[in-house]
Each structure stands twice: as structure tokens, then as C-alpha cells.
Amino acid sequence: MATLSNSTTVREDHYRKFVAETASKITKFTPLNAFLLSTPQRTPAIEACISVITFSEQALPSEPRVIKESDLKKELELQTDYQLFVIANITPDVVALLGGSWGVDPQFFIDYLDTVIPTRPDSKHLQSRYSTTSPLPWYRLDDIEAHLPTLRSVQSKMNHISFRFIGSRQYQPEDSNAPLMDLPDRIEPDLSVSSVERIAGGYNPIPRDGKRFHPVAMTRQCASAWFDGKGSQPRWRKGIILLDPPFEAKENFGQRYSSKYKSFISRPMPPGAGEKDICVRNTYHSSLVHCLKWNPILQVSAIPEPLAILQDLCRIIASEWIAVNTYIERDLNTIEWRLETDKRATLEVFESFLKKLFIMRRRINKYESLVSEQLQSCVSHSPISWLLSSPSPGTSPNSIASTTPQASAALSSDQVSYAMENDLKQVQQLIHRNSDRIMQSIALITSLMSVRGGKTSITQNKTLGFLTALATLALPFNTIAAIVAIQTDYGPTGNNFGMFWAWAGGAWVALLILFFIFRFITSRSVSI
Numbered sequence: 001m002a003t004l005s006n007s008t009t010v011r012e013d014h015y016r017k018f019v020a021e022t023a024s025k026i027t028k029f030t031p032l033n034a035f036l037l038s039t040p041q042r043t044p045a046i047e048a049c050i051s052v053i054t055f056s057e058q059a060l061p062s063e064p065r066v067i068k069e070s071d072l073k074k075e076l077e078l079q080t081d082y083q084l085f086v087i088a089n090i091t092p093d094v095v096a097l098l099g100g101s102w103g104v105d106p107q108f109f110i111d112y113l114d115t116v117i118p119t120r121p122d123s124k125h126l127q128s129r130y131s132t133t134s135p136l137p138w139y140r141l142d143d144i145e146a147h148l149p150t151l152r153s154v155q156s157k158m159n160h161i162s163f164r165f166i167g168s169r170q171y172q173p174e175d176s177n178a179p180l181m182d183l184p185d186r187i188e189p190d191l192s193v194s195s196v197e198r199i200a201g202g203y204n205p206i207p208r209d210g211k212r213f214h215p216v217a218m219t220r221q222c223a224s225a226w227f228d229g230k231g232s233q234p235r236w237r238k239g240i241i242l243l244d245p246p247f248e249a250k251e252n253f254g255q256r257y258s259s260k261y262k263s264f265i266s267r268p269m270p271p272g273a274g275e276k277d278i279c280v281r282n283t284y285h286s287s288l289v290h291c292l293k294w295n296p297i298l299q300v301s302a303i304p305e306p307l308a309i310l311q312d313l314c315r316i317i318a319s320e321w322i323a324v325n326t327y328i329e330r331d332l333n334t335i336e337w338r339l340e341t342d343k344r345a346t347l348e349v350f351e352s353f354l355k356k357l358f359i360m361r362r363r364i365n366k367y368e369s370l371v372s373e374q375l376q377s378c379v380s381h382s383p384i385s386w387l388l389s390s391p392s393p394g395t396s397p398n399s400i401a402s403t404t405p406q407a408s409a410a411l412s413s414d415q416v417s418y419a420m421e422n423d424l425k426q427v428q429q430l431i432h433r434n435s436d437r438i439m440q441s442i443a444l445i446t447s448l449m450s451v452r453g454g455k456t457s458i459t460q461n462k463t464l465g466f467l468t469a470l471a472t473l474a475l476p477f478n479t480i481a482a483i484v485a486i487q488t489d490y491g492p493t494g495n496n497f498g499m500f501w502a503w504a505g506g507a508w509v510a511l512l513i514l515f516f517i518f519r520f521i522t523s524r525s526v527s528i
Contacts, residue, residue, distance in 0.1 A: 011100035088285035111162040112224035160226040
């Protein structure tokens with residue numbers, strides 16, 4: 001056992017060294033190297049939450065076992081095949097142990113971390129290559145290299161997939177009598193409880209009929225799955241699913257609720273609800289483990305295909321997307337309701353609606369692209385190494401299902417892929433529907449603002465017309481007063497007073513002729 005333990009430690013150290021050497025040549029590895037070099041003092045109380053499920057061709061899957069991070073090395077030394085590790089809040093030591101023991105592609109951890117090394121514009125203040133990482137920005141792009149997508153042909157040759165999604169979390173004041181507070185645009189995480197930095201964006205719903213809704217933190221989440229597949233190996237033997245822990249804000253915004261979702265597990269039936277019928281999503285880890293434990297597709301004496309294992313994860317992510325989309329839909333309904341009922345809405349109200357809609361449009365366009373990526377990763381371009389041997393052509397489904405559990409599991413993979421595709425397409429359609437509504441609302445509000453602006457101009461023109469009429473009525477009095485006040489030879493008592501009227505009349509006729517010429521030219525241009 002001591003030899004195995006030493007061997008595991010050597011592989012762990014070798015993996016750290018490999019990542020460090022590669023990071024000095026390839027900048028893409030720098031965030032992973034910075035994560036592995038992070039000191040324990042930065043996160044002294046953080047420990048990964050690890051559950052292990054073992055599959056077998058001779059027996060049903062084992063009960064999910066929770067192991068401590070300190071026992072992970074012993075578990076890896078057993079070298080048990082067909083093991084699935086579900087890990088939340090991964091730490092540097094866990095990354096090094098898994099990577100060194102199983103030869104995990106570092107890109108798997110890089111994609112899950114989804115971080116970059118922050119730099120400053122001034123070269124004199126560039127941060128260290130191994131400095132603290134920060135979340136990869138979604139909207140304000142900086143280093144283009146960090147945002148380049150992977151080609152699909154290359155992605156299909158990898159042994160992992162990653163999902164980036166949004167988890168919505170409502171906040172309520174701890175004192176029920178206290179007023180609701182607005183969340184800031186950017187919510188920083190509490191790094192004392194999370195090893196990987198994730199951020200959230202504040203979403204403050206629009207009030208309706210004097211009622212305020214609870215603010216929501218739109219937290220950025222990531223989930224990744226890796227299954228080995230090397231050479232002529234017929235199926236996977238080691239699997240890893242990485243999940244984020246519950247998001248905790250650095251500041252105290254009140255009580256944080258768990259995510260809102262509609263359960264996709266079996267509904268309770270008489271005579272009573274059992275353990276499998278109740279799933280409380282306090283954490284993604286506990287929710288996924290519960291679903292894996294009671295998924296009927298997995299409860300067979302066979303080695304399931306990776307996609308069959310990931311179906312419940314896909315459902316969790318889809319349900320999170322639906323909740324986020326519903327929050328946006330509620331605000332769209334509020335805007336449309338207020339546009340219909342509030343006849344005296346001011347331009348300032350319209351501007352506030354437009355600002356809210358612009359933020360929604362920016363976010364929902366990103367959400368739609370993320371869902372499209374997930375649909376491609378799970379269905380169209382899933383890793384080739386995950387695919388099991390498909391049934392031979394001409395073989396009927398009934399004959400396959402009646403042979404072995406392994407063949408039945410292979411057949412069910414098509415059904416699982418179809419179900420995952422339908423779920424993600426449903427999410428895609430719902431988000432796209434709200435995207436269309438946002439564009440329609442923006443067009444409607446801009447039209448209403450133009451109409452309201454036109455009405456305001458008409459009102460102002462009427463006022464100016466009234467003032468012009470007053471000035472016109474006062475013009476004769478001003479003219480007579482000016483003439484009477486003339487004290488020169490052209491005044492009323494002067495000898496050349498008649499010459500004054502001749503010049504004034506000529507000028508008046510000239511202006512009148514010029515006015516008619518202008519009217520004639522403008523009327524011809526309009527008719528043409």
C-alpha cells in the first residue's frame with residue numbers, strides 16, 4: 001500500500017509539473033497552473049464534496065458513497081473500474097490527484113474553471129503570470145484568445161464536455177418587515193466557501209401595480225463531465241462530473257433561496273411519497289446524486305453510456321434555464337401591461353423600460369448562444385470516444401432488448417439522446433420567444449416615444465402660434481409708434497416724409513414677391 005501511495009503522490013507531482021511547464025509555453029494553461037499554485041491559506045475551510053458510484057455488468061449500481069477529500073487518494077489507489085466521481089467545489093489537490101492518477105486532459109479542468117489571468121493596460125503594472133485568476137468575462141471581452149471557440153471537429157475528439165449556464169437565486173430580507181433592496185449589477189462571491197470564483201449579476205424585477213418582487217441574482221455556473229476512452233477500450237472505466245457549490249455573495253443581501261424549478265422526477269403516488277419522489281435542490285451535487293440513484297435507465301446490471309448518465313445533469317441545467325427565462329418573461333408581461341394601462345406614462349418611464357429591455361436583450365442573446373452550444377455538445381457533436389457499439393443494421397429493437405442488459409443500455413442511448421435534444425430545444429424555443437418579444441417591445445416603445453414626442457411638438461407649436469398672433473396684433477402699434485418717433489427729415493413733420501413711404505412700400509412689395517417665389521419653388525419640389 002505504501003508503494004501505491006508513493007506512486008500516486010509521484011503522479012500527482014508530475015501532473016503539477018507538467019501543467020506548470022506547459023503554462024510557460026501555452027498561455028491557455030496559465031489559469032489552471034494558477035489554480036494549482038493557490039495556497040491553502042487562501043481557502044482554509046474549503047473541502048471538496050465527493051460522491052462515488054460504481055457500475056457493474058453483474059450487479060446493480062452501488063449506492064452513492066460520500067468520501068472525504070482526505071480519503072480520495074486511498075480510493076484512487078484501489079483502481080476500481082467503472083467508477084463515477086461526482087465532485088462539487090473542486091480544490092487544487094483534487095485536480096492534481098485525479099489528473100495524475102487517471103491522466104485527465106488538462107483542458108477538461110481549464111474549461112470547467114472558466115477563468116483568466118487579469119491584466120492591466122499599463123505594461124508597468126502587469127500582474128504576475130501566476131497571479132490570482134478572475135472569471136472569464138462574458139460581455140466585456142479583453143483578450144481575444146480566451147474567447148475563441150473550439151472547432152466542432154476538434155471538440156468531438158475530446159473526452160469531455162462543459163456546460164455554462166445561469167442559476168437564478170432570489171434574495172429576501174431577513175426581517176420580513178424590511179423593504180426589498182436592489183442588487184448591484186455585479187455581485188462578488190464569498191471565496192471563503194468556494195474554491196472557484198463565480199460571479200452573479202443583479203436582476204431587479206420591474207414593479208407592477210405598486211408591488212415589488214424579490215430581487216434575483218443571476219449566478220454564472222459551470223458543469224463539466226469527463227469519461228476516459230483510450231485505444232481499443234470498448235467503453236469508459238473512469239468518469240468525473242464537476243459541479244459548482246451554491247453561490248454565496250460576499251456582501252449580505254439577506255436570505256438566499258434555492259433555485260426555483262419544476263421537478264422532473266416521478267410524482268408521488270398513493271399511498272404516500274417515498275424517498276425517490278422528493279428532490280430538494282439545495283445544491284446541484286445533492287440533486288444530481290439523487291437523480292442518478294433513482295434513474296430507471298441506470299438501475300440495470302450494465303455499464304451505461306455517458307450520455308445516459310448525463311441526462312439528469314442536462315435536465316437540471318434545462319430547468320435552471322427555464323426558471324431564468326420565466327423571470328424575464330414576467331418583466332416583459334409587466335412592461336406590456338403598463339404600456340396598455342398607463343395612459344399617462346412619461347418619456348422618463350419609457351426610457352427606463354428601454355434601458356431594462358436593452359439589458360434583457362444583451363443577456364438573452366448570450367443565453368441563447370449558450371443553449372445552442374449545449375445542444376451541439378450533447379447531441380450533434382458529443383465526444384466520439386463516448387459512443388458504444390451500435391446495434392448491427394437490420395436488427396430489430398425487440399430482439400436487442402431481449403438479449404442482454406448491455407445491449408438494452410446501448411439501445412436506450414438513442415432514446416436518451418432524443419430526450420436531451422427535445423429538452424434543450426424546448427429551452428431554446430422559450431428563450432427565442434422572449435427574444436422576439438423583447439425586440440417587439442423595443443420597437444413599440446420607440447414608436448410610442450415618437451408619437452408622444454410629436455404630440456409634445458404640436459402642443460409647443462400651438463403655444464408658439466398663439467404668441468405669434470399676439471406679436472402680429474401688436475405690430476401695427478409698434479410700427480406707428482416708431483414712425484411717430486422719427487425726428488429726422490423723413491419723419492412726419494419733415495419735407496421727405498413721402499420718400500419714406502415710397503421706400504417702405506417698395507421694400508414691402510419686394511419681400512412679398514420673394515415670399516411667393518419661395519412658395520412656388522417649394523410647392524413644385526413637393527409635387528415632384
